[in-house]
Amino acid sequence: MARYLAGRAVNLTHTFLDDETALTPETVTVTVTRAGATTATTTGAATRAGDVYTYSAGMLAEGVYLVRWDGGATAVDLVPVEVTGGPLFTITELRDSDDELTAQRFGTAQVRNVRDVVESEFQRITGRSFTPRTAFLAAADTPSPGGLLPFYDVRSVAVVGGVDAGSVLPVDRLGQFAYAPEIPADATGVEVAYGFTTTPPGIRRVGMLYARWLLMAERSGIPDRATSFQPADGGTYTLSTPGRAGAETGIPDVDAVLKGYRPDIINSVGVA
Known part of the structure; x- marks a missing residue:
């Protein structure tokens, strides 16, 4: 999207x-x-x-x-x-982070697409949005009052449809979790504003690191399916591979930062 x-x-x-x-x-x-x-x-x-x-x-x-x-x-x-409400990082910030990321080599549309991929992947991995977003939940899909909303870091919940359309409902929160409020019977649903209002500096840094890796991956010289490689001067190196040993992106620095935003209890109960 x-x-x-x-x-x-x-x-x-x-x-x-x-x-x-x-x-x-x-x-x-x-x-x-x-x-x-x-x-x-x-x-x-x-x-x-x-x-x-x-x-x-x-x-x-x-x-x-x-x-x-x-x-x-x-x-x-x-x-x-x-x-x-904002990007994970600006294209200017990304280009300034690496002299190789020139507009001649990587056009604006390509870089923007990669940034969208990074934002989506970070949310998939952690369950949290590091940019401000708003989603619509139909009344039939809204949890019963007291149930957990399917979004972390909820900022507000507003009524859609009915005589109270546009009104903001009170929301109880516990850390990054938020509980569903009671919505008016004539409402067609709610709009849930969620996500970090300001991207955490560590997330911005590893977001640009991941974006650089995605842009440069085809030029790395290492086959896509490789789990290890042997350089010409000898030795064998094991690669961090997405989907193995808890790795998500395959970049240890990125995976370590993202893990800090997904508490182990979330992994155990499967809330997302």
Whole structure:
């Protein structure tokens, strides 16, 4: 899912594909709807350059949206996108961390995609978001009052739908855990704002380390499936391998920092 930053104009791009064939509808209407909403946030005509269509959705609040690219009888695509409260690190910070990460070698789109991968992987590994995010939970998916919300580091819970729409509910917390509040009977769901408001310095550092590794992996000269290697000057080195001996990313420094944000009790009870 593509990610954009809150407080910035969200400029959407799209290409209609039928496998490897690009489709080019004459006119395309774009509709952006916030998750859980029944009315569109914005809608309008896309502009076209070749087989790429663009649409400026303006500034969107933090949350998840469904974008409908309607090319009429030619093609219709539904694409989810997310607006977050900030990045794990900026692209400028990443480039400044290594002279090899020039724009000529690694374009902005490629680096942004890798950053999205790092953010998603860090959340998968720890269960926690190190950037501010907002998710919609339908009423049927919301735990009963007193049950644990399926997000750590909850910042607020707001009602969606019904006469109390937009109102913020009181939330009881215990460390990074949060308990589900009672929601109004006529609500369609809740929006849960969660995640760190400021990225911890250690997470930013190892996030850039992991991103550099992902960008450079194909140039390392070590086969993807290798678990050890022998340099020309002799000796054998065992590689830290994702999925083995508790390694997640395969980079010991990164895995050690992430482990500190996932207490052992979470591993034992399987909460995520």
